[in-house]
Amino acid sequence: MTDAVKGPASYFPSIEKKYGRPVAEWKELVRSSPLTQHMELVSWLKTEHGMGHGHANALVAHTLAEGK
Structure with a gap:
């Protein structure tokens, strides 16, 4: 059994x-x-890519966290 993906990656x-x-x-x-x-x-x-707020927020949060 695998755990469900949680957090920003779930998007x-x-x-x-x-x-x-x-x-x-x-x-x-x-x-x-x-x-x-x-x-x-x-x-x-x-604005530039027409992404919804939740999707954009999740993507940015996950990407920036990788740089830390």
Whole structure:
């Protein structure tokens, strides 16, 4: 029996399905952005890529946490 994915990563399957790109590609976009602040990146994903707030927030949180 495997544990269910929790936290920001639990959004990844629906992000891939809804926005048509693999999560690795989204993470690379976040990393390559000149923006560095969490909410700046969330706003950028929402305005430039049409992502919903929850999906953008989860993606940014997970990506930034990897850098720590």
